[in-house]
Amino acid sequence: MDLPTQIEIRLAKLGVRASDVRERFVLGTGPGGQKINKTASTVTLYHRPTGTGVRRQKERSRDANRRLAWEALCEKLEKRLQIVRAKERSEKEKERRRNRPKSARRKKIMVADKRRRGELKSSRSRVQNP
Template identity: 50%
Template sequence: MVSPEKQAALEARMTALGITEDDLVEKFVLGSGSGGQKINKTSSCVYLKHLPTSIEVKCQANRSREMNRFQAREELCDRIEGIRRDKAQARIDEVEKLRRQNRPLSRRSKQRSVAEKRKTSQKKSLRRRPGDAD
């Protein structure tokens, strides 16, 4: 059985993420795997689908349907938070990448680059015909 405090905390978390019960499709299906006759006869496995994001969660961790409902909703919240966190991190990474690309070179780097260009130019000038002059 899930305590009222945990249930209230989960509801607050779902509200903060913008998940409503209307957005969820909940089904109770027969479980699979070990457990014998009990698991084969009862529909304690919970299937949740969040319609706006099309995220599907299936939970069969416990023999209790109520605990599986609670854990499925927690798993759904974890996945949605993970997706949002990944999107935010991708935005931050993109901004950082642009900042690094647009940063001006240090004086030493510029000197090294110019020296390398002069060296390449000298090498190419040696490939010209002896009689050609600029």
């Protein structure tokens, strides 16, 4: 598999090996007539570890479609990685906010609310005859 260097660099940054990707050339479909329907210029790529797949048939030439498919796969994997990193970052931030100590003002308000609630509960008790 001879890939353009830009794509190889992008795959290396993502930690994806080209051998993990299944590349197939299939017959085209849709408008374009006999030439599209008879030639195997459509490229499908499937990255086994992530289950991500792309299919490209934009151009008439196999090489152009192959380049477009690899670029699309890189974009898809980059987007997926970006989403995973954003999730991890938000989880960390959520945990940090949860474990942050309460401010003095917040504690004061909380204690006042508890006192008020306690007074309300004690006022509901039965009245004792002296």
